[in-house]
Amino acid sequence: AAGVIQSPRHLIKEKRETATLKCYPIPRHDTVYWYQQGPGQDPQFLISFYEKMQSDKGSIPDRFSAQQFSDYHSELNMSSLELGDSALYFCASSAYRGGEQFFGPGTRLTVL
């Protein structure tokens, strides 16, 4: 069965650079969630989209923005990167808002 696809899987950036993470949900899933997992931490919710509209907002810094496109894929844009942004970034999708969330493999971002 198709799963959530995230790209890239690994990303290394310098401080103050920008990064774009992409998420392709499971086909026919219309809801996408973004989570950040710092080293040794639990995943923290950042933001979610339902039917291409932002539906919930968590602890997402103002330096970050995200959107969901007409094909339901989503991108997380991160600017002015800081060392503390180094983390695993997970995308999850669900078939409907409030449904079971299936996670992608994550993008490991390292900020040097």
Added chain:
Amino acid sequence: GEDVEQSLFLSVREGDSSVINCTYTDSSSTYLYWYKQEPGAGLQLLTYIFSNMDMKQDQRLTVLLNKKDKHLSLRIADTQTGDSAIYFCAEKSGNTPLVFGKGTRLSVIA
């Protein structure tokens, strides 16, 4: 706000049963989940339980829910070395995002 708590470490011998415990504070939680995360890997949904259920069994996994005490447990029967991972308890109510516990690191000793 919502809070989910788990013990951080659990060590068991291969073949024994593992019981991972979780408590949560949000009485309106409608769904409770267990995710497994192996080193450097993503989050794998293991099982979930609706808040109106007491128990759910799925092969080697048994989930028990005590809604009165807001206590959730995951029992893994016949624990194998491949079960070594971090197990996250998570809850949500309705359409809200998942709230995760800190995770329990399960070590299986051969």
